[in-house]
């Protein structure tokens with residue numbers, strides 16, 4: 540193994556070492572080389588930006604879903620309906636990394652031609668870090684808003700409740716800032732993304748103290764409330780715990796989460812969540828409703844860009860709350876993390892790395908032997 544360095548319980552791997560290994564795993568597991576590279580670069584990209592929850596820790600779960608026939612390699616989206624400014628696309632449970640790219644590219648094409656576009660993507664495999672899609676749209680010069688639900692993944696209790704009725708439903712928006720990097724707001728509407736609970740369960744960063752609600756209604760950050768007791772070697776399953784994640788921001792986050800289920804679930808045709816069927820037989824997938832806007836059709840692109848730049852400067856000029864603190868705008872922390880991790884490597888807990896290696900061994904991946 541070519542680790543940059545190791546500290547007790549953590550290994551640090553360079554992106555250029557990890558990415559080909561992850562790609563080989565997906566290729567050996569039946570994805571084309573193109574799709575395997577796409578999945579690997581997006582997972583490693585999430586780690587690079589500090590979202591370990593949506594990075595390579597997902598490899599065992601993705602391969603398991605592929606082998607169980609719950610997600611499918613090398614799909615192309617079906618166009619269910621479309622006109623000049625909208626489309627409904629069915630991903631048929633293809634890998635979200637490919638399905639997301641295809642859906643965003645339809646949105647970019649329509650918005651480039653007509654100024655705006657709304658794209659409903661249904662039945663996608665896990666779309667990973669939603670910021671990827673806002674970044675892709677921003678690269679095409681477009682503002683974008685993405686609302687996402689996670690069908691068949693009941694992990695979150697509504698505000699005022701303790702039973703699971705919601706998914707982690709991320710919200711994301713991107714603002715292009717040519718020639719610089721775009722502003723990207725991207726977060727789960729749960730107090731923490733499920734993957735962050737998975738990271739905590741694997742010995743990584745702990746969750747906020749009140750991120751979970753236990754079956755008895757008490758607040759906690761113990762991921763076992765989500766996953767239940769763990770048996771050695773089993774892939775952690777968030778459906779088995781007696782408790783739930785909470786939404787962020789009390790009733791406001793719960794309301795936004797509710798809206799996501801309606802727009803990304805009910806409206807796209809993915810479906811809003813309801814009582815779960817047999818966990819081994821259900822496809823966990825994302826619905827995503829995306830809105831694309833060209834700043835040019837609202838007026839001057841240059842005026843918009845300078846307004847945004849001025850506002851960023853104004854926001855950042857607020858005196859820090861802590862003496863050594865800094866006011867950041869959306870997307871900034873990810874850029875800082877990416878700069879640092881490009882030098883120092885991607886941290887993986889020993890447990891997370893062992894699980895990835897075990898999946899690699901199972902499919903016969905050799906790149907790191």
Ligand code: NAD
Pocket residue numbers: 590592593665666667668669670687688689707708709710711723724725726727728730731732733735825866867868869870871872873
């Ligand atoms: P998070 O709590 O880390 O919040 C991230 C957002 O907050 C970013 O926009 C970031 O720039 C901003 N931010 C962070 N620190 C900041 C600071 N100090 N000042 C100002 N802004 C700051 O994110 P999360 O809720 O843990 O979500 C992590 C990832 O999980 C996201 O990429 C999301 O898309 C993804 N997710 C995906 C799914 C799915 O089903 N595909 C489900 C849930 C979450």
